Ligand SMILES: Nc1ncnc2c1ncn2[C@@H]1O[C@H](COP(=O)(O)OP(=O)(O)OP(=O)(O)O)[C@@H](O)[C@H]1O
């Protein structure tokens with residue numbers, strides 16, 4: 165609080181955040197400072213409050229305590245700096261609309277109330293779809309998409325938002341290796357362009373490859389920092405608690421992943 | 437309200453005469469169909485988003501609990517000493533409030549974490565409805581709010597519930613004694629007081645004006661004080677009410693199309709982008725309540741649910757485009773209204789049902805039930821459902837018939853492929869002579885002989901196979917067909933493998 169001027173250096177700054185559902189805390193006294201231009205993974209077990217952290221940041225759920233700043237501003241004033249990819253399962257993919265339409269939704273904030281998207285918006289959306297490699301599906305109904313294509317659609321929708329900070333909730337869930345590669349490349353490209361990308365991630369094996377920062381969360385924030393500093397066996401054990409069966413001395417991360425709930429994580433092959 | 441009505445009539449009078457308009461509106465059928473069509477439009481539009489948001493049952497709940505709003509509004513009117521009136525705007529406010537309360541109560545129960553969402557609705561709405569029933573029976577016994585009206589409504593009498601708008605000769609007439617039209621009579625001034633008969637010599641008389649005073653235009657015409665009748669338009673009130681609600685809904689859906697779409701598809705993103713999901717949500721609920729309460733008079737509280745849901749579900753069968761669903765839903769609703777009226781009056785696409793019943797009576801005993809007479813709004817809903825069923829069967833994509841045809845086509849295609857793959861795999865193989873012999877081919881495929889002949893006839897017709905010297909051979913076109921099929925239907929890595937594996 166005293167360093168008001170300095171806080172602007174952080175793309176995201178969360179102080180003492182507590183969020184509760186029905187008086188049961190989902191996040192407890194969480195601090196998180198993310199510098200500009202990093203790829204940060206939020207990892208933690210199911211129910212750790214990862215989605216809750218993102219939703220609280222976007223003012224979608226009330227917080228019991230704490231403050232959140234994006235580039236030094238509260239979310240309401242920083243709205244157009246933020247892009248958002250919700251968890252894929254949070255929407256109904258049978259909704260009667262097309263891929264292009266969903267992509268254009270990312271522009272609704274800029275268009276504002278009442279006005280309809282026009283030719284310019286259509287072109288922006290098309291180029292975002294090209295970027296994620298599904299321009300040929302633009303006019304397809306979203307009910308006919310595979311899981312990986314759905315995820316790419318969501319990514320395109322975030323890209324058209326042209327934000328400074330991106331929040332993505334499990335963009336790698338149930339996508340095949342090809343799609344995962346494509347998404348990672350896009351994330352890295354965003355980072356090159358000075359954007360900050362905050363990703364909820366479940367696959368501990370790939371954290372080192374894909375990300376340069378990591379936040380380990382289990383209701384409380386266990387550790388935050390560069391992957392090198394924070395992604396240690398010790399911190400992983402604290403995060404995943406008793407659920408870890410035998411962390412080996414050599415590579416804890418890989419052992420941890422072997423205990424994941426197989427139903428939740430089953431990676432479904434997905435032809436794109 | 438009256439001013440708006442007058443404006444509508446003024447516009448209509450550009451196209452028709454007052455006489456024609458009155459004749460038209462005096463027809464119960466015309467009025468019922470217009471009111472029904474307006475209900476259909478007004479309900480289908482919010483209905484689209486109810487269905488998208490998986491809130492179909494919420495419309496059911498709201499259409500019941502608006503009763504509570506109506507009753508409370510009645511009680512307030514009585515409490516204020518006003519004359520309770522089913523057309524008061526207070527009713528609309530009450531209904532909107534009741535709708536919002538229903539949704540808020542449901543969400544509060546759900547958020548308490550004690551029960552699931554559907555159970556929360558099931559708790560909130562009977563509670564509010566029961567409250568309404570108790571209040572009705574205790575406080576508003578004497579007003580016109582009977583169960584019949586609540587359940588099925590009275591669209592058939594909408595034509596009789598009118599406002600009169602006068603166009604010519606409207607002024608009331610005041611006759612004074614010096615008016616030429618004044619008529620005079622004599623009356624006894626002391627007869628009743630003095631107990632005298634008018635014939636009595638003591639009776640005193642005075643001359644007085646019989647028709648002096650102020651007369652409305654209609655009275656004046658009846659008394660022939662004016663030379664021509666007042667020119668009036670007799671306008672059914674329900675048309676104005678429903679029309680306004682329909683208009684409000686059209687405007688709302690048009691203005692907020694983009695926002696409603698976003699909120700319905702992805703509430704989180706809508707919130708993140710600063711569109712107020714809760715505000716839009718409750719506005720939609722208020723519109724549902726207003727529509728329900730306005731339609732209450734016409735089709736009753738239960739049947740209005742059908743107008744919210746069935747036409748939309750029908751449109752959903754035909755298209756995946758939201759804009760098209762919004763256009764098609766009211767059309768299906770109107771169609772149901774139109775045919776439903778005739779059905780209620782005993783005609784099913786021109787077929788007189790009385791005749792059918794009489795004919796049935798002559799075959800089986802119907803105990804004299806030979807006149808077809810039924811609730812109009814119920815018949816309309818029946819028609820909405822019938823249209824749904826017909827569309828469901830005919831729909832090119834999800835339709836019953838299309839599904840059956842597709843499945844059959846696919847089975848035939850698959851049979852062809854099995855045969856072709858067998859021919860392909862054994863072509864040039866060491867056991868070719870044995871495997872491809874016409875006489876024994878069906879045994880290798882483990883098919884009945886008849887089936888083989890059928891399939892063979894089909895593939896030969898398409899020149900995919902040929903018979904030479906009692907052997908069946910695949911043609912070049914047949915090989916192409918096998919490859920195409922494998923490419924389209926099998927994952928790449930399995931294509932070769934599976935082609936080889938099929939057959940024995
Ligand atoms: N709407 C809600 N009402 C009540 N409790 C909730 C709600 N949403 C989440 N929770 C609870 O809050 C906790 C954190 O949930 P959250 O969705 O943030 O977890 P997560 O880390 O994203 O898990 P996952 O890996 O499964 O996505 C969980 O215990 C969950 O049960």
Ligand SMILES: [Mg+2]
Pocket residue numbers: 214215216251333
């Ligand atoms: Mg989550």
